[in-house]
Amino acid sequence: MSESLAVGVDIGGTNLRGVIANEAGEFLFREKEKINTKDKKGISRQIIKLVDDFCESAKIEVNDLKGIGIASTGPMKRKEGVLIEPTNIPFDEVPLKEPIEKKIDIPVSLINDCIAGVLGEKEYGIGSERNVENLVYVTMGTGIGGGAIVDNHLLIGEGGNAAEIGHFTVDPEERLECGCGKKGHWEAYCSGKNIPNYLRLRFSEIGDERVQNSLLHDLVSGDYSEIDAKLFFDAVRKEDELANQIAEEIGNLNAIGFSNVIDAYAPSLITVGGSVALKNEKIVLPPVQKQVKNHIRNIEPEIAITPLKEDVGLYGAVAEAFTSPNQSESRYL
Template sequence: MTRVLAADIGGTNLRLAVVSENGTILEEGRFEARLSSHGQTSQKEAQTCVIQTLSKAIIPFMEQHPTPAIGIGFPGFFHGNSGVLAASPNLPLLEDFALAERLSEQLGMHVAVQNDALCAAIGEQRFGAGKGKTNLLHITLGTGVGGGLILNDSPYTGEHGMAMEFGHLRVVTKHGRECGCGNSGCLEAYASATAVADRFYLASGIKADARQVFKLACDGNKEAVSILAEAGSYLGQAIAESVKLLDLESVTISGGLSHAWEFIHPSLMNTLNENLIPPLRGKVKVLPSSLNDNAGLLGAAVIASIN
């Protein structure tokens, strides 16, 4: 892996970095880039808009830092490692769109694109807490809950690029909280930053975001402690279901809410082990990311080199 560019695309902005072969971030910048289909009417218009928005942010940075390739973690589903976007929940007009190819024409360099949570899994396995693991389940705890899976040293994408909808595993089968996907009882409705803030408000009457809930828990606020512990317990339940199917040994977790590790991890491990079949109990290790929110960016750098 030579020195490459890496991009991690969020809802409203884009992080760009120059990453060295050993996973060191040499330069970094944060740019506004609002990806949305809002107001667009045709697929073509939506395609042009996403290419222009990304190029506008990337071109000045790449001119300052010339490299042979860029890897991008993108909030969407991709067909295998083709860089073809199958679908993106937030950009419904973009379907079966050759994003990597089109962006490559625009930028004049090699472009690799993959799902953002899968990039985080790749980064964590190459450089982070999952380093050296042949199989790894990586969970991203942010506004939503995502997952990425490495099986036999390869990123696993599924038949339609939609594998690891980890946040939509059902952890409450009756009268569960409503989820953004239209179902109810999904993990994301209990363990995302949004859900933690919302459940804390319902329990305490206090409006606070997930970061503030964490601070309140540190100060001993009982409802805050309890909501975070419950998020951990639901996470443990969803990990148990995944392990009963895939018999994995290594799980890593990144994202904002993972910083509340001391409040999440004990209940997570208890529920995980309770829910496993007896011979698997005690065999699964769950670790926080060791990459300070850079897992996705570093995974994007990896795919720029291998794809």
């Protein structure tokens, strides 16, 4: 075998994506399929098949692989390699490490996808170009999450759930409830899933007259239950007055969220990914970049979109497979 290869897998809400990559972070082959939610072992069987297919394509033996890194939304038992009550998979616990290692005799490592994001950025993104020692990755997609490397040390936390930044409080008035059941959290206002809730809240506060004159009303023919984040950002791009006002408010909340991140982790660089930020960079990022200085005590870091785009978690999974010598300890731990 000429070069060392590993498999990285990213388990999302609906899809499972996988790559076989070399240590330089070049993806040789990639696959995407719907997650098998029929039984508890469905995902592990999918991953085993994926690994077999990749090895056949790359013309190597499975045992020649350096490892398998799996990034997934939490919560999880990282060391045991078990997902706990995963979204969209109707089981309390989904074991991955044990069933896969039983079939394939190479090390399998599970990591929170946001933590994988910062690891991917550090190894293969902007962080690698500059050797950044204090780096945070923020994802703004369906939810809001993060991963942090502090003093070149990857923060993992109890159960692998460090840097749950989406649950920082940004609204002490607690007007909206978060998916986690608590109120006032950043994610409850500014994530792709919850922006519609914030819009409906503001509509009720602002009053019918102004809302009815807005494009936001016309786009859903007055049925506000139909509004989604994409329609909202479309209205902002069309310079609808009300949409712009609410975008500014969301920008203020995002600036508070990022300021908390800066004062908690003192990063010199924050990279941002997730569908909301990637698709609406020019709306989402500028208010944050402009306003964090009004809130922070720490030095203002650079805040930039991740060059790894939607693959940042996959890069992290690959990095995890390569950087964990015995696959339970990363070089950043």
